[in-house]
Amino acid sequence: MSPADVVVALDVGGTGMKCALVRPDGAVLHTERHPTDAGRGPEAVVDTILAVAEGLAGKARADGLAPVALGVAVPGVIDEARGVAVWSANVGFRDVPLRDLAQARLGLPTALGHDVRAGGLAEARLGAGRDDRHVLFVAIGTGIAAAHVVDGVTVVGAHGAAGEIGHVLVRPGGPSCGCGRPGCLEAVASAGAIGRRYAALAGVPATAADVAARAAAGEPLAADVWREAVEALADGLAIGQALFDVETVVLGGGLAQAGALLLDPLRAALHERMTFHREPRLVAAALGDEAGCLGAALLALDSLEK
Numbered sequence: 370m371s372p373a374d375v376v377v378a379l380d381v382g383g384t385g386m387k388c389a390l391v392r393p394d395g396a397v398l399h400t401e402r403h404p405t406d407a408g409r410g411p412e413a414v415v416d417t418i419l420a421v422a423e424g425l426a427g428k429a430r431a432d433g434l435a436p437v438a439l440g441v442a443v444p445g446v447i448d449e450a451r452g453v454a455v456w457s458a459n460v461g462f463r464d465v466p467l468r469d470l471a472q473a474r475l476g477l478p479t480a481l482g483h484d485v486r487a488g489g490l491a492e493a494r495l496g497a498g499r500d501d502r503h504v505l506f507v508a509i510g511t512g513i514a515a516a517h518v519v520d521g522v523t524v525v526g527a528h529g530a531a532g533e534i535g536h537v538l539v540r541p542g543g544p545s546c547g548c549g550r551p552g553c554l555e556a557v558a559s560a561g562a563i564g565r566r567y568a569a570l571a572g573v574p575a576t577a578a579d580v581a582a583r584a585a586a587g588e589p590l591a592a593d594v595w596r597e598a599v600e601a602l603a604d605g606l607a608i609g610q611a612l613f614d615v616e617t618v619v620l621g622g623g624l625a626q627a628g629a630l631l632l633d634p635l636r637a638a639l640h641e642r643m644t645f646h647r648e649p650r651l652v653a654a655a656l657g658d659e660a661g662c663l664g665a666a667l668l669a670l671d672s673l674e675k
C-alpha cells in the first residue's frame with residue numbers, strides 16, 4: 370500500500386452515521402457525522418449511505434489521498450459473505466445487497482459488516498483487548514449484543530447471527546423481550562430495561578444513567594434495580610465464558626459509561642459464578658463510539674488482503 374492510501378469507513382446506526390477516512394495503520398485522518406433519518410424508509414437510507422460514502426471518497430481524492438476500499442457497518446442480521454443486510458429493526462433493511470450497490474456506485478472494493486461485531490473487532494485489535502488473543506466484546510445499550518474475536522477475527526456464525534448474548538435466557542418468566550420471549554438478558558439488564566424497571570417501580574420516568582446516579586447516591590430502590598441488572602449481566606457473562614473461554618471481556622455501549630459503578634460489582638458477581646472456568650479480565654471499552662467506524666475500516670482493509 371502507498372502512504373496516500375485510505376479506506377472510507379461508515380458505521381450506520383438508527384439515528385446517525387459515523388464516518389471516517391482511515392489509514393491502513395488505523396490512523397483516523399478525517400471524521401464526519403450524518404443523520405440516518407431511518408423513518409424515511411430503507412431506500413432513502415441506502416441512498417444516503419452511498420452518497421455519504423461517495424462524498425468521503427471525493428474528499429479523500431481532493432486531499433491528495435487514494436481511497437482503496439469502503440467498509441460499512443450496519444445493525445441487525447448481516448450476511449457478511451454475501452454482503453447483504455438481511456434484517457434490521459432500527460434501519461428497516463430487508464435483504465438489501467448493500468455491498469454490491471456500494472461497489473457499483475463507488476467502484477471500490479467494499480466490505481459489509483455488523484455494527485457490534487465491527488466495534489468488537491476494533492476493540493480486540495486496537496482497543497481494550499489488543500494484548501489478548503481471545504476477546505468477548507459486549508455492547509450494552511438499548512439492547513445487548515456481543516462479538517467474539519479470536520486472533521483478530523470475528524466469529525460471524527453460520528447465519529450471520531453469532532453473538533446475540535442479549536437473548537440468552539437468564540430470568541425464566543421474567544420481563545418480556547423484544548424478540549418475543551420473556552426473561553432474556555436484554556429484557557433485564559440493557560440500559561433500556563433498567564430505565565423501564567425503575568420507572569415502573571418508582572412511578573417516575575428514568576434512564577439507566579439516572580438509576581446509576583441514584584444508586585451511587587444511596588437511594589435504596591435504585592440500588593436494588595441496579596443490583597438486579599448486575600446479577601443478570603453476571604449470569605449472562607458466565608454463560609458467555611462457559612461457551613467461549615476468553616481472556617478478556619470488554620464492556621462497551623452506553624451502560625459501560627457507568628464505569629466502576631458497573632464494573633466493580635459485576636466483576637465480583639462474575640467471580641462468584643466461576644467454578645472450574647478461568648475468570649476473564651473484565652474491562653471497559655477503550656475506543657468509545659468510534660469503535661464501530663474503526664471496525665468498518667478494518668473490515669475494508671481485511672477484504673483487500675483476501
Ligand SMILES: [Zn+2]
Nearest residue numbers: 536546548553
Ligand atoms: Zn430476547
